[in-house]
Amino acid sequence: MNTSDIVAALTRIYEEETPSQEDLISLLSVSDDAGLRLIFETADRVRRRHVGNTVPVRGIIEFSNYCRNACRYCGLNRDNRALRRYRLDRELILDAVDAVEGEGVNTIVLQSGEDGALDPSWLARLIGEIKAQADAAVTLSVGEWPGEYYRLWREAGADRFLLKHETANPSLYEELHEGAAFGERTAHLRLLKALGYQVGAGNIVGLPGQTAKDLAADILFMKELSVDMAGIGPFIPHPHTALAGVPEGSLVMTLKVVALTRIVLKDVHLPATTALGSIHPLGREMALSAGANVIMVDITPAPYAALYEIYPGRRGAGEEIFRRLAAIRQIIHSCGRTIASGRGDAIRLCKKHPED
C-alpha cells in the first residue's frame, strides 16, 4: 500500500460504522517504517481524542493458578504437572488491596485460572469486602461459569468482567480449546453484558495457523460486541504446553492490532499488556504510543506472582509490589502521560470527558 492508500483506508475504518475486513487486512499487511508510523500516529490521535491523556492503572491479584481446562497455549493448563499450584486466602488478598491504597490503583482485578474448587459465595463475600475497604472498581477475570454465579458476583458489587475471546476464528478457537465452542464463549460475553457488567474481551496475536483475516475478524468481533475493554497480547510459547517451541507472536503485528482496534472501536479501554512488555523491554511504552491507554500492575504477593505462569518470563513477576508500581509509573511518565485519578470506568458510562 502506498501512503495515500493507507491514509484513505485509515479514514474509512475510522468513519464507517462497519469497517470492511479487506481494509483491515490490507492495513495489517503494512510493514514499511513510514506506513507503520502513519498507523501508530493515527491511533495515538484517536486515543487522545476519545479517551484522553491520563492512564488508568489496574492492580491484578492472581488469587489461584489452578485450572480445570487444557488450553493449548497456556502454562496453567491442568496437564502441566511441573507447575506448583496455589490459592491465596482472603487475608492475603485483602492485604494486597491495602498495600496499594493511595497509590493510584483504582481498579482491583481478581484473576484466576478456571479453578474447579472456586466457591462462588466465597468470591461474592470477598468482592463485598474489597468494595467496603477500597474506593476501587472490581473486575473479575475467572473464566466461564454459570449465569447464576455471574449474577451473584454482580449483586455483590463486581463492576467488570474480562473474558478474552482469544480468537474469533471458530475452528482455530475449537482447536485450541478442547471440548469448547466459540459460540459458547460468545454467549457468555453477551450474558455478562446483559447482567450489567462492563465487559472486556481480547485476543492473542501470532497463534499458529492464524491469518490476517482472523485478526481483522477479531477487531470486527469486538466492535460488533461493543466491548468496553480489549486485551490484546502476543502469543508467547510455554515449554509445558502443546505449543512449546512454536515461534512467539510478533511485536509489530501486535502493535498494529492494538492501533487498528483503537481506530475502529475509538472509546474503548486498551491495556498496554504485560505480555507486550515481556517480549520487548519497551513493549508497553510502544503500545501506549500506538493506541493503548490503560496499564496493569501485578499486585499478587511474592512468591505467588511468579507461579502464575500463563507464559514464561512474565515481566516484573519476581519483584516486590512497590518495585512493580514504580516501574509502571516510570512507563507512564516516559510516555508524557499521567496516572488517571478516577476508576477508569467504561467511557460510555462517563458523562463527561474521562479526564474531567
Ligand code: SF4
Ligand atoms: S487460558 Fe485460562 S482457562 Fe485456559 S488453561 Fe489458561 S488459565 Fe485455564
